[in-house]
Amino acid sequence: MTETIKRPTRTQQTGAWADGDRTPLNGNEVLKQADDALNVRQRIIDTYSKQGFASIPGDDLRGRFRWMGLYTQRQEGIDGGQTATLAPEELDAEYFMMRVRSDGGILSTEQLRTIGQISTEFGRDTADISDRQNIQLHWIGIEDVPEIWERLERVGLHTLEACGDAPRVIIGSPVAGIAADEIVDGTWAIEQIRNKYIGSPEFSNLPRKFKTAISGSPAMDVVHEINDVSFVGVNHPELGPGFDLWVGGGLSVAPMFAKRLGAFVRLEQVPDVWAGVIGIFRDYGYRRLRNRARLKFLMADIGPEKFRDILETEYLGYRLPDGPEPVTPPDGHRDHVGVHKQKDGKVWIGTAPIAGRVSGTILREVADLAERYGSHRIRLTPHQKLLVLDIEEADAPALIEELAAYDLIAKPSVYRRNVLACTGIEFCKLGLTDTKDRARKVVVELERRRPEMDVPFGIHVNGCPNACARTQVGDIGLKGMVQRGENDELQEVFQVHLGGGLGVQPSLARKTRALKVAAEDLPDYIDRVAGRYLEQRSAGESFAVWAHRADEEDLR
Template sequence: MAHTRIAPRAARNEGQWAFGDRELLNANEELKAADDGLNVRARIETVYSRDGFASIPGEDLRCRMRWWGLYTQRRPGIDGGRTATLEPHELDDEYFMLRVRCDGGRLTLRQLRVIGEISTELARGTADITDRQNIQLHWVRIEDVPEIWRRLEAVGLTTQEACGDVPRVILGSPVAGVAADEIIDGTPAIDAIHRRYIGDPAFSNLPRKFKTAISGSPHHDVVHEINDVSFVGVVHPELGPGFDLWVGGALAANPMLAVRLGAWVPLEAVPEVWEGVIGIFRDYGYRRLRNRARLKFLVADWGAEVFRDVLEQEYLGRRLDDGPEPPAPPLGRRDHVGVHPQRDGRFYVGAAPTVGRVSGPMLTSLVDLAERAGSDRVRLTVEQKVVVLDVAADRVDELVAGLEQLGLEVTGASTFRRGTMACTGLEFCKLAIVETKARGAALVDELERRLPTFEHPLTINLNGCPNSCARIQVADIGLKGVLAGGDEGFQVHLGGALGIDGRLGRTVRGLRITAEELPDYVERVATRFAAQREDDEAFAQWALRADEAELA
């Protein structure tokens, strides 16, 4: 195919492979070039698990082991003020966080039971549902990792490429294939991408992590605006249901929302197009500086038109059809909490763990309840929630009662329990400055006590550092961990939103609150919003027009 556009080269050497820039420009690139991260598994199984933590060299411990879902966790007793002053080895504990990837958020009850048993027996009962539909365990010993892998893989689960500079877990609609209003089911594409490409050395050395979302839900339930590549369900007026293609979204310290390429992709072509986008990232992505190595920077420099041209001409060898923009999602919550009808006459039941924290015993009890309700599968959501599918009408009430006895609220979930998320925080994360999980849970309890009748949708996202694992810039109230006068505190971001009118939250000039002030602050702002909102005005709309004095 004749080229009509040439991909522009960066003004300086950014380590772009497509231009022959193979100089190793930082320590991470040197480590990845020396040995593929996928190869570390053999050393874990044959050496490190037998000889213990002290036998692990630093280049595997703090880099390559991530390719198999393993991060060292934070050593207890190190306060947030010391996070940036200590060397990595001083922060390391001799235990690991282990991330189980759940592509599409899908788990059979057998799989969930195995995760619950592993948690109880080998991870001190810990388990967190993440906002990327994974489950994370803590307190994992290197000696137990091979046995954990054996148990997971026996039921079709893996930790492969759950972390690292690789294609991470693929987000999918939690109600794919069952929702009555679904545009198209993206599950076959998720399965095809996982089968063809996860663990493929062709994509195991990317400039940085690569995040994917595929959903045919009209409710836009996979935060497509902040993924590297997203396929969003849409109906083409001539070609029928398919997907609208978005690229270049990510948050962290330099947040950028994804851009539409204006291309319509049929279901069967999604894996091929995905391969093209990740190929561009591998070949043209910036590798010089880690903080500029995400796809969003390349998209920002190229623009949507150039990116689409390169994708079509160099990677696909054909033009994609132009397509329509997805319509705005319906008003209301998109967390799937509550009891909802499926297309087959049965129901799905969404429950809200507090800030995503569950436990091994809770998970196995959840499995027991779902089995009694006649279900055989659950889904995790990007809001740190869990959904039980395929419940017969006459089993719904019993299931709801059982879930709520476990602390998994369904019909009784308050706005605050439904809308509050938290990252791992100071408890286990080596990058964190403040505690998040415990503070988030305490905040929910306190707001339920103070504002028992508050019913308006409100998202409150707590993050322990600037990296935005909990998506603070796109929350109604985003709270970024900082030190305030030497104490744990938060910088406030207000009015972030996703959807057709997606925007990043605004910061209130000079506003930092201590952790102790947090309940008072959220109560004050939530009360003002409830009093001043107009008609069906959302919090993000109100925060955009409110005076700064009203937001302080």
């Protein structure tokens, strides 16, 4: 490779492969170098599923299993105060979270029914729609994994690289190919990347996880600002429809928005450009410290101009044309909830389960319902929503009523429509607080108390600092914590972030000094702040804009 980046001194060593030294500098790098994580699949089938949980060594159990979409589940009864103090083996239950990969959120009714059946047979009827357009199951035993994989593969699904230091599920517009206002359909590119690169040793050892978004929708419905690489639909004045390239976004404890490279990418170029970007991450990404290993840190150090130059000269071998910046829609909704016309004259129905919580039973019922109304296509969204496509417009009211019986609401309140929640302490070993049940209680209470809220109002509930539910870009972001009360009892509390958002005015949320709210007080607190916003807002002012200008006392 050419000498395009100033090499660090030994005291600044990053562990980047491009520096010419592949000596692993931490335990995770040792694990990945010792054995490609993709090889664990056969050990699961041949050994662990037959000999049981106790036969699994730690490097596979808490490391390589992730490349197969499997995380060990949190032991029941362990409170958040012990999350950071117990050894990993003390936190492990003998069950797994399994993440089923659905790139682009694309599912057939047959696939949805299969996932639902697996959930009811093997996962105690659990199912959550994640904000990366896939479905997570829980209570999965290692003995059942080969059978589950066989069932998934029979319908064209798998769990490969749904977790791990690998290319995660590719999120795409849930209405790709059917929306009347679509700029370009990115489905072909998603399929090409999935078929060629997912499960390939070429990209199975990255410094950290790698998140991709591809959408040609003018609604900008894939949160491109916070993905490692995003392809955003634009119309070039001379070259026609294609994509604007963004790189280096991510949240967690060091949130950064992606940077525009200013490059225009034609649809047929997307797979090669994607491979170039992830190749830069693989080779130049920082591998010494896990907390600085995401692509956003490399981008912050070298900038979009240098990154684009490396991409074009070292990985593509040609220059990309400059392109226009996408036009951000003003209405604030990216989730496709409600009834919307398709370009073929039919409609899709977008529903909002609270924070993505469904069940295997519900998934099976939805598959049956959709088929009864002539549909065989389901979509999941990056906002924990579920869509049924291809419905005759005359049938929409009846189907909406039937879906509502399963708590899938097509005309939701602003609270239900915009709430996100991560897995939380219920199943996650990193969790400090409950999230899913807490989100439901908050939504139900706010619907009762303050139904007059008339603008998008996102409440993002996270059980730890890792921002899986996008703490820093919600109107109200809640970061779970624990503390001791007056009588030394353990209390769940939430640090409050206010005024985050994406879209027209992307901004990271404001943290108000020492503002923490007890979990049981969240409805009171949010109701109070929402009321002040409604009283003080100017015409057309969003909650996020108001929260950044409001007096600190008004945010308490």
